[in-house]
Amino acid sequence: MRLIILEDADVVADWAARFVMQRVTQFAPGPQRRFVLGLPTGGTPLGMYRKLIQFYKEGKISFKYVTTFNMDEYVGLPRDHPESYHYYMWNEFFKHVDIDPAQAHVLDGNAPDLVAECARFERLIQDAGGVHLFIGGIGPDGHIAFNEPGSSLVSRTRVKTLAYDTLEANKRFFGNDISKVPRQALTVGVGTVMDAKEVMILITGGHKALALAKAVEEGVNHMWTVSAFQQHAQTLFVCDESATLELRVKTVKYFKALSSEHQKMIEDAPVAAQRVLH
Numbered sequence: 263m264r265l266i267i268l269e270d271a272d273v274v275a276d277w278a279a280r281f282v283m284q285r286v287t288q289f290a291p292g293p294q295r296r297f298v299l300g301l302p303t304g305g306t307p308l309g310m311y312r313k314l315i316q317f318y319k320e321g322k323i324s325f326k327y328v329t330t331f332n333m334d335e336y337v338g339l340p341r342d343h344p345e346s347y348h349y350y351m352w353n354e355f356f357k358h359v360d361i362d363p364a365q366a367h368v369l370d371g372n373a374p375d376l377v378a379e380c381a382r383f384e385r386l387i388q389d390a391g392g393v394h395l396f397i398g399g400i401g402p403d404g405h406i407a408f409n410e411p412g413s414s415l416v417s418r419t420r421v422k423t424l425a426y427d428t429l430e431a432n433k434r435f436f437g438n439d440i441s442k443v444p445r446q447a448l449t450v451g452v453g454t455v456m457d458a459k460e461v462m463i464l465i466t467g468g469h470k471a472l473a474l475a476k477a478v479e480e481g482v483n484h485m486w487t488v489s490a491f492q493q494h495a496q497t498l499f500v501c502d503e504s505a506t507l508e509l510r511v512k513t514v515k516y517f518k519a520l521s522s523e524h525q526k527m528i529e530d531a532p533v534a535a536q537r538v539l540h
């Protein structure tokens with residue numbers, strides 16, 4: 263595991279976007295060789311999407327041969343509801359870049375058969391050859407995607423009933439009215455994300471500090487589902503200073519001492535890419 267500690271949320275956004283750009287461009291995707299990217303929603307990755315759009319406009323990256331799979335979607339929200347993840351992805355990212363909309367997969371929370379929809383999504387990921395880089399965010403209770411505390415750490419894409427903490431955390435998007443937050447969601451499983459070749463989890467803000475400490479310093483525990491990534495061969499946690507507040511000083515010092523190595527991962531792309539992908 264790598265823990266990359268950066269100054270603030272803006273630097274996290276910039277670092278994450280540069281990392282995605284390096285991975286995609288070094289892979290050199292083409293019609294017969296698509297790069298497969300897993301994507302999150304939420305407030306945390308917004309800055310990364312903005313940077314990626316900027317890099318696209320500057321001609322530094324293309325998404326033409328990139329296939330994407332989103333982590334999750336609410337059940338029962340119309341696709342064009344401003345809080346649906348379809349709406350978010352289209353408005354915050356897809357419509358600004360050259361991605362083929364047919365290759366940008368988001369779970370359908372309005373499918374007549376939700377179980378079949380989840381199975382279809384897993385099959386699509388398999389047919390695409392698996393995910394090269396899965397980017398994730400977490401909730402303050404340490405959930406990844408919508409894998410709430412107590413979720414199986416080998417779970418696959420499925421329907422989940424949301425925890426009260428998640429409804430609380432997300433009500434800000436629904437006029438602060440908890441009764442408006444959908445009670446269920448479709449989500450990739452922890453196992454689905456674990457199957458990706460590489461995982462990058464973005465964590466910013468003091469309200470995520472306990473979750474980061476549980477993820478990094480304590481054992482693998484299904485009550486903090488993000489802790490499962492201790493057992494992934496290529497995980498990066500990218501966080502800001504505020505998110506480190508519950509970590510031991512020793513942990514922070516150790517990873518900060520590696521910061522020049524971490525910087526090379528976005529500057530010295532050919533070497534970094536070879537190390538991780540081969």
Ligand SMILES: N[C@@H]1[C@@H](O)[C@H](O)[C@@H](COP(=O)(O)O)O[C@@H]1O
Pocket residue numbers: 302303304305306307333334398399400401406407408428432
């Ligand atoms: N299902 C999503 C998660 O995938 C996301 O990581 C989390 C954090 O969101 P934010 O980045 O807004 O804190 O929110 C929701 O619960």
